[in-house]
Each structure stands twice: as C-alpha cells, then as structure tokens.
Amino acid sequence: MGGRRGRTTTNRNSDPQLKGIVTRLYCRQGYYLQMHPDGSLDGTKDDSSNSTLFNLIPVGLRVVAIQGVKTGLYIALNGEGFLYTSELFTPECKFKESVFENYYVIYSSMLYRQQESGRAWFLGLNKEGQVMKGNRVKKTKPAAHFLPKPLEVAMYREPSLHDIGETVPKAGVTPSKSTSASAIMNGGKPVNKSKTT
Numbered sequence: 633m634g635g636r637r638g639r640t641t642t643n644r645n646s647d648p649q650l651k652g653i654v655t656r657l658y659c660r661q662g663y664y665l666q667m668h669p670d671g672s673l674d675g676t677k678d679d680s681s682n683s684t685l686f687n688l689i690p691v692g693l694r695v696v697a698i699q700g701v702k703t704g705l706y707i708a709l710n711g712e713g714f715l716y717t718s719e720l721f722t723p724e725c726k727f728k729e730s731v732f733e734n735y736y737v738i739y740s741s742m743l744y745r746q747q748e749s750g751r752a753w754f755l756g757l758n759k760e761g762q763v764m765k766g767n768r769v770k771k772t773k774p775a776a777h778f779l780p781k782p783l784e785v786a787m788y789r790e791p792s793l794h795d796i797g798e799t800v801p802k803a804g805v806t807p808s809k810s811t812s813a814s815a816i817m818n819g820g821k822p823v824n825k826s827k828t829t
Contacts, residue, residue: 650790652689653782654701660736660774663761667700671717673707675761688729688780689788695742696729697721697791698755706791709741713753713767721791727755736777741766 656679657665663675664684676684685701698707705717708724718725726742740752746767753766756775769776 650690650788652687652696652786652788653780654784654786655686655688655780655782656684657686657698658779658781659757660777660779661757661759661761663757665755665757665778667703667705667707667717669703671700671703671705673715673717673763675757675763677761685783687786687788689791691721691726691791692742694729695726696739697725698727698739707755709744709753709755709766711744713744713765715755715763715766720794722794722796724796725791728752732771732777734777736779738771738776739778740771 658679659665659675661675663677664679664681665673665686666676666678666681666683667673667686668683678684682702683700686707687697687699687701689697689699691697699705700707700717703717705719706721706725707727708716708718708722709727710716710724723743724741727739728742730738730740732738739755741754744766745752752771754769754771754776755766755778756764756769756773758764758775764775
C-alpha cells in the first residue's frame with residue numbers, strides 16, 4: 633500500500649525537495665489567519681489579502697512549518713503558550729498537523745503541552761479574530777479548527793533548524809522591524825530575548 637520513497641543520500645541543499653502548499657488558513661471562527669509586515673498575527677475576513685498567504689512546509693511526518701509568504705517569518709509557539717513569529721526556523725516553529733473529526737485541521741506545538749494533563753497546545757483564534765495563548769485553546773472548540781484553502785503546490789528547501797534564542801548574523805542582513813533579537817508576540821507587543829554574544 634504505502635510504498636517507500638527512496639531518499640537520495642547526496643546533500644543537495646540548494647535543490648528544493650519538499651512538496652508543500654501555498655494556502656490560506658480559514659479558522660472556524662470566521663477569520664483567515666494573517667501575518668502583518670511587522671510579524672504580528674491575527675485574523676481577517678478579507679480572503680484576498682496577501683498577508684493571509686502561508687507556506688505549509690512539511691518538516692516531518694504530519695509536522696509542518698507555517699511561514700508567511702510575504703514576510704518569510706515562521707509562526708512559533710513559546711514555552712509560555714504565546715504565539716510569535718521568528719526569522720529562524722527553530723523547534724518552536726514545528727506544528728503537528730492533525731485532521732479533526734469534522735474535517736477541520738488542528739495545529740499543535742511539537743514542543744510544548746500541559747505538564748499535568750499532557751494536553752497539547754494549539755494554534756487558535758478567538759471570536760474577535762485575535763490569536764490565543766496555545767495553552768488556552770481546546771482542540772474541540774472552533775478556535776482551533778482551520779480549513780486550509782490551498783492555492784498551489786510548491787517545492788521548498790528543507791529549512792535549517794536553529795536553536796531557540798539563536799539570532800540571525802548581522803553581516804549583510806538589513807534589520808527589519810522584526811529583528812531576531814525580539815519576537816513579535818500576541819497583539820504585536822515585542823518581547824526582547826537575551827542576546828548571546
């Protein structure tokens with residue numbers, strides 16, 4: 633049935649080898665997830681905005697990275713349950729993609745969950761279209777239910793995995809509003825991370 637695909641042993645990082653999709657993520661609350669140019673996240677009813685376009689890049693078995701097409705930033709969830717965006721692909725940027733009973737898709741953090749119960753932390757939007765803390769989103773509620781609306785299939789290079797808190801080298805990089813030294817949290821409030829020298 634599920635035949636194995638042979639993997640090439642040669643390291644061709646320059647060749648795109650991962651098949652993913654460019655999509656909009658429609659939340660059951662009635663909003664499309666959007667990433668603003670400054671990296672902040674929320675929902676919008678506008679289904680034609682370029683800020684609602686995301687690359688869903690497969691980075692494991694039913695594991696995806698969610699990257700804003702316009703910003704190139706990855707959606708991430710930290711140990712306190714806050715969603716933020718990151719210039720670098722870190723373990724906090726990995727989301728398990730699961731199909732729920734109602735055919736909606738739920739995205740849970742691969743790294744964090746409730747300590748006592750083991751309940752997963754999810755990507756979610758509230759009734760006002762604001763992002764929620766991952767540890768407050770329940771998988772059975774509309775806040776966590778997304779319907780990917782794929783626009784095209786695309787080939788991606790595997791993102792390089794970086795350590796949490798690692799910064800982008802400054803040489804030749806034009807700093808944007810969302811520099812690697814700060815992460816954009818819920819509501820667009822920057823939270824400074826400690827810089828390592």
